[in-house]
Amino acid sequence: MTDLKGKFTTIFIDADDTLWQNEQYFRNAEAKFIDLLKDYTGPEGVQQMLWQKQEENIPLFGYGSKTYLIGMTDAAMDLCGGSLPDNIYYGIKRIITDLAFHELEIIDGVVETLEALQGRYQLIVATKGDLTEQMGKFRASGLAKYFHHCEVMENKDEKNYLELAAKHNLDPAEILMIGNSVKSDIAPVVNIGGWAIHTPHDVVWVHEMMDMPQSERIIEVKNITEILKYL
Ligand SMILES: [Mg+2]
Numbered sequence: 475m476t477d478l479k480g481k482f483t484t485i486f487i488d489a490d491d492t493l494w495q496n497e498q499y500f501r502n503a504e505a506k507f508i509d510l511l512k513d514y515t516g517p518e519g520v521q522q523m524l525w526q527k528q529e530e531n532i533p534l535f536g537y538g539s540k541t542y543l544i545g546m547t548d549a550a551m552d553l554c555g556g557s558l559p560d561n562i563y564y565g566i567k568r569i570i571t572d573l574a575f576h577e578l579e580i581i582d583g584v585v586e587t588l589e590a591l592q593g594r595y596q597l598i599v600a601t602k603g604d605l606t607e608q609m610g611k612f613r614a615s616g617l618a619k620y621f622h623h624c625e626v627m628e629n630k631d632e633k634n635y636l637e638l639a640a641k642h643n644l645d646p647a648e649i650l651m652i653g654n655s656v657k658s659d660i661a662p663v664v665n666i667g668g669w670a671i672h673t674p675h676d677v678v679w680v681h682e683m684m685d686m687p688q689s690e691r692i693i694e695v696k697n698i699t700e701i702l703k704y705l
Pocket residue numbers: 488489490491492653654655
């Protein structure tokens with residue numbers, strides 16, 4: 475078994491669907507949107523249009539529920555033929571408000587794991603998304619006491635991780651990233667020479683889907699408590 479004890483001083487940990495539940499709320503919002511618009515085209519047509527508009531808006535506005543609001547509004551505009559009935563617009567706003575203010579649910583095993591790691595490593599949250607939204611979730615989570623810092627990243631590609639490492643005076647080889655997304659948490663960190671532990675989540679956003687790269691610097695576990703065997 476790979477022993478990583480003493481190899482790192484600092485660990486980066488993803489937040490959404492690693493520390494707390496997230497994607498299930500977006501899926502729920504998507505289902506409500508499909509229900510709202512399904513009479514304009516079939517459910518699959520609504521879903522495809524929403525995915526397309528979301529992909530168009532992410533590069534412009536980043537991640538988070540506000541971008542989802544724009545994506546839903548754009549999709550509805552197209553599906554409704556260029557003008558938006560009141561009930562559709564306010565229906566979308568209600569869906570997004572429910573999404574943005576849902577109660578935070580900490581994933582099983584997270585608190586015990588952070589308690590075990592605290593004091594032995596400098597722990598940093600590495601999340602991406604809307605600054606206000608992510609910091610709000612971080613404060614509301616009650617987990618802030620375990621962390622040295624919470625970084626809300628613009629994106630999670632190689633360049634962003636190199637910048638985050640430099641900010642904390644870390645060599646890329648000293649980075650260990652823990653997270654649920656192969657595309658955002660695992661692949662970019664391993665590509666710059668770091669290490670990664672994949673803590674899978676059963677709901678994966680289509681935007682984040684990617685095959686697991688082959689690397690001896692990737693460790694796959696079943697759940698977050700299992701990482702303690704390696705650290
Ligand atoms: Mg995540």
